Amino acid sequence: MLDVSVKHLSFSYDKDVILDDINMKVKSGAFICLLGQSGCGKSTFLRLLAGLEKPSTGEILVNNEPVKKAGLQRGVVFQDYGLFPWMTAGENIMIALKQKFKKMNAKQRKDEAIKRIKDVELDEAVFDKLPKELSGGMKQRCAIARAFSIDPPILLMDEPFGALDAVTRAKLQDLVLELWKKETENRKTIFFVTHDVDEALLLATDIFVFGQSPSKIIYSYSFKKEKNLDRKTMHDDLQVMELRNQLIKIIHNEVQMKVNI
């Protein structure tokens, strides 16, 4: 169980202030969606959570321990899949397993990688394929398989489905939700960056909207109880549609403000 607490976090690249006084308390097992216009600092925030950047001021605490560097406690899935191109899909997963589970032997690693490939509904034959031989959707399934294989309590996903077509995107949203929900105890805490309000409504337990830079959190919403929305009926739920309109308005107003500056 890992709670994440972000306290008065600010971050600058040289003199450019990107994030300004971000505060967030996240309960273990939450599915957090981060929305905001392009360039507002969502990816930067994820990099800070990952420990790939250091806060200029403030801190990020995981179970009261400050995040100081990257670690296996936090897995990452990026839009560009992040698979090593010279390794097969199976080897990409096995190398992650080797890092995390030092006592696993080669046979165990291979069996586990094959299981993970099947868990993301790919054929076992994908194990021997190079990333260049796979479609975008298949590569992203492999990246998800790799991220879940090391079983990180915290998963950071930066627009993972941004480059995919609508149908593949929908399938992968369902897949991630299913993998996340499957763990009834010790469910992963997921931070998921997206531009897509519908994607956030479908996936999130909590939504945070980042404003324009220097970015602050300008809106947050927590669903009160576990919601059982699905993409077919979501648009019939009046409350959800009201929230959808509100989110679109907030993001749109921010864009307008930026245009008018």
Ligand SMILES: Nc1ncnc2c1ncn2[C@@H]1O[C@H](COP(=O)(O)OP(=O)(O)OP(=O)(O)O)[C@@H](O)[C@H]1O
């Ligand atoms: N390495 C860097 N050095 C200097 N500035 C950077 C660097 N990386 C990002 N930035 C700047 O920081 C700001 C925030 O970028 P970031 O990628 O975090 O935004 P974002 O909200 O994720 O955008 P998008 O939704 O388009 O991916 C942008 O103005 C960007 O130009």
